[in-house]
Amino acid sequence: MKKGYSMLAGVFTCCFFIAGCSTSPTGRSQLKLYSNSQISQQGTLAFTQIKEKQKVSTSGKYNRYVQCVSTAITKHAPKKVFGGKWEVVVFDSKQVNAFALPGGKIGVYTGLLNVAKNQDQLAAVIGHEVGHVIAEHGNERMSNSALVGVGLQVADTALKSQDVKQSKVIMSALGVGSQVAVTLPFSRIQETEADQIGLELMAKAGFNPKQSVELWKNMQKASNGEKPFELLSTHPAPQTRISDLNKHMASAIAVQAKASDKPSCRI
Incomplete structure (x- = not known):
């Protein structure tokens, strides 16, 4: 049994060692196995599929408003992330959600506009989503999933080759462990980084960066207290999110004070 556990430990030690091959915009170690062109193609394909399945809003006021905020945000995204004009689509749905994809794609659901009460709060959401793209979190998630999958296969093979008793039980536990200990916390780290x-x-x-805090207060109210335990959630709890945002607020306010742009986006 000890040999089996040693092999498992070795597999995941190698995984985490390999994961330090790249660095995020905040200085965090990342694993990125795919090229930018591959990830952009995947983002474009996913966006096309979403547009085919979701109802696109024809509201002129919603589209102008979301486009205005999105354009102001993407103007300051590094050109190496995407050098063209970002495609922005408003989806007619009650979902309180938005997303950005590699390849210059942004989607906003009309339900979000009931919670993000002004241009600054909407900018906080879109900035966060574009932040995921800037930090190449899509590449990182795909790479991490591939690595965990390979690790599980190698571990399974090692256990069987050593005729370890109860290998199925161990593999089951390892699968749960990889989900709770790797995948979910990994997503929370990405969410905090995107914030x-x-x-x-x-x-x-x-x-106004201060409105990012007000946004999450609104989100908390809109959820009616229905939030899973943070340990098993891919997103930080609203209070944790607010606390983390406040840690960087002073520097963000200083950046805004020097900004030459003065957005005026209204529905």
Whole structure:
């Protein structure tokens, strides 16, 4: 049994060692196995599929408003992330959600506009989503998933080759462990990182960074207290998110004070 556990430990030690081959905008170690062109192609394909399945809003006022905020934000995204004109689509749905994809794609659901009460709060959401793209979190998630999958296969093979008793039980536990100990916390780290990048991005664009905190207060109210335990959630709890945002607020306010842009986006 000890040999089996040693092999498992070795597999995941190698995984985490390999994961330090790249660095995020905040200085965090990342694993990125795919090229930018591959990830952009995947983002474009996913966006096309979403547009085919989701109802696109034809509201002129919603589209102008979301486009205005998105343009102000993406203007300050590094050109190496995407050098063209970002495609922005508003989806007619009650979902309180938005997303950005590699390849210059942004989607906003009309339900979000009931919670993000002004241009600054909407900018906080879009800045956060574009932050995911800037930090190449899509590449990182795909790479991490591939690595965990390979690790599980290698571990399974090692256990069987050593005729370890109860290998199925161990593999089952390892699968759960990889989900709770790797995948979910990994996503929370990415969310926090995207918040930090998005806060600076919205400040550079001239939006009020303090409104990012008000946004999450609104989100908390809108959820009616229905929030899973943070340990098993891919997103930080609203209070944790607010606390983390406040840690970077002073520097974001200083950035906004120097911003030459003064957005004026209204529905």
